[in-house]
Amino acid sequence: MQPSLYNSKPSIIYGFHGTDKEAGLKILNQEAQFLHSNNSYDWLGQGVYFWENNLERARQYAEQDSKRENSRIKEPFVLGAVIELGNCLDLLDQQYIDFIRLAYNRLKDIMKAECETMPTNGQFGPNDFDFRKRELDCAVIRYACTLAEEAGQPFDSVRAAFIEGDEVYEGAKFSTGNHIQIAVINPDCIKGIFLPREAGQQPVFAEEK
Template sequence: MNLAAYQRLIVGYHGCDASVAKKAIEKGEALLPSEKDYDWLGSEIYFWEHGPDRALAWAKQRCSQGKLKNPAVVGALIQLGNCFDLLDTRYTGILAPAFEELQKRLKFDGRDLPRNHGGDDLLRRDRDCMLLNWLLPQLEKEAGSQRFQTVRGMFQEGGAAFEGSGIRFKSHIQIAVRDPSCIIGYFRPA
């Protein structure tokens, strides 16, 4: 597969604790990748594309769960570079055959395939995460030295925005940055 550069700059927002935001914005310290088994786009640094309010709502939710002390948001200018874009059929078209191959390998190894779960929204994406964490390195091996630097996906989330609507209240585009050099810089949202 040819990993064509996706030459697009986007503004992303990362929900976090205020101490993390301060270090990133004032000292230029890198944000740490998430490595949970249920991350929607694999294990990387997550941003909401053009979604500062959504990033803050997520940070506030984490605060209410006792996982953050002071909710904050870091803005970032991100060059998508070589992007595995799940809004492009060039990439979504390879997911089903890749999934079949992963299933075979797990069965051969005597391992179970995880499921996505977490209500109607499937908020815990264990299966998606496993597939992307397995698939992307496979594709990169085939392409030689090229690497997917980012992963981009759109997610329908939340209840209907209004009665009878197919528009969901919390829908968003998420970016997972695999190569921190794609983050041009951080800023404090206004």
Template structure:
């Protein structure tokens, strides 16, 4: 599969020339948990993300790096069965936090977000990371007691998101609709490239 990662030009060049050195995002508000993020087949959205980040003073030279990757074992939230799995882990996490006397994190809007897109997804991130943690703990327990486990770690997480407000008046299509991939197993990344500029055809 092809994806695109918005970043500073220096980061793009580092990934192309040193593809074995990849930094994962570990923010508490990552939409799909911690990992390396790409926009699925969406160069323009990746570039806009980088431009927006420059406007906030977070990078200097907005750029995009192309990513060749595979999903492998994917926690795919376009599939109802995986959404149901996530919901069950939410209930387990809620019970654990209640027992420990702690409160659930919350998804929050940015102060100036007129579309209320819940950009800071602290609850979603916490539930997804809890799911990965509990699966890992069960795998370790299974191996220690049985020598094997029927469970597997998820290599990637995939989600479809609607945000940005209506694309036009009365539209159900949102201006920033996209599919995001969170790559947890970096072996799923097969390479990076500098996207070529398209030319007029024919």
């Protein structure tokens, strides 16, 4: 797949990652690394997931996840990251939307030839109206990444917009959980990690001894 003359992305974006405080501080202090999510239902395939320029949404996610049974998040916490998207499978770009349609058709043919059933997108429970169990989308994106790697142009990241949540107001086509999500495949895209500050918050400096 030849890149377009016009699909280069801003060199730097800010991403926010909801996690457990103890785990987050270990990453911040370079005692641990971000773990790739590798579930069969992950929306954007394998990678480290970030909310693009959306600190509050990352905070909401960490708080909501901490309430689940057996959650790894004991104390909700958010890390910020400075990210270069690199060669990005960007599903806000028509070229890449066409590419995953191609990947889907090829994957479907392979599965049919092998007498296997294509995965489907579904719900985690009866109240999951957003169909967050994205096993079909995950499989297609993973296969698209395989095609790109075989062509010698592996993707460094995947980026997509998601319409999620309830109507912002009656009759709205805007939803309460709309966001852009990024899955970083290549860890070298993460150029730095930081503790997010609120607007107007003064930085804290250690006192001189």
